[in-house]
Amino acid sequence: MESQHIALFLKQHPRFFEQHPEVLEHLQLANHTPGSLVERQAVLLQQKKNELEKQLHLFLQNGETNDRISGQLHRLTLELIQINHLSDLLTAIPTLIQEHFAAAQVVLRIWGNPALSLQPRFPRTTILATPPNSWKQLFPFSDTPDTPLEPTCLHELPLDIRAWFDNDLHSFALLPLVHSAGAWGVLGLGSYDVRRFQPTHGTLYLQRLADIVSAALARYMH
Secondary structure: OHHHHHHHHHHHHOHHHHOOOHOOOOOOOOOOOOHHHHHHHHHHHHHHHHHHHHHHHHHHHHHHHHHHHHHHHHHHHHHHHHHHHHHHHHHHHHHHHHHOOOEEEEEEEEEEOHHHHEEEEOOOOOEEOOOOOOHHHHHOOOOOOOOOOOOOOEEEEEEHHHHOOOOOOOOEEEEEEOOOOOEEEEEEEOOOOOOOOOOOOOOHHHHHHHHHHHHHHHHHOO
């Protein structure tokens, strides 16, 4: 296409650059180009620069958050491997998690090992004879060996599990505790903030937390 054809097209479509601002970003304008076009291109480039700066800031912010959570998981791991008695471990797990991750409430429920029923009562840990009635509803493959069970975030809980938590909590995370034979417990986190545990959120770090707790307790689950 010759330049006169392009010029004619632009005359016939005076709003072309408004409708296709991305074209301006790639134009090379000389110093004598009419001011309005140069100014328009400058505005678009500035807007793009601002958007890139916002994306960079968000990326750095997410990186800092990930580093902080990784550090908390590391410290929790070091603290748990120094505990050598089951009763101390059952007390420490909810307490340490609440301290490290600022959860409003942390509960631990374990089942499937009759020997654990001989343990004393703990404030936030309960030994159950069987899983809660709604367990299969939430985790239908929990009895299948070697089947990954991912944490789930919820705003509404089945009544039997909701009873574990205080009434004024609004979002929850349930972290299955598993070994090769299937699930044998759950770690529950509750928050006053409805945005803390969103069903659409990723669960990578919750899964790592579940893995740490499962590994800490696994030696007592035989």
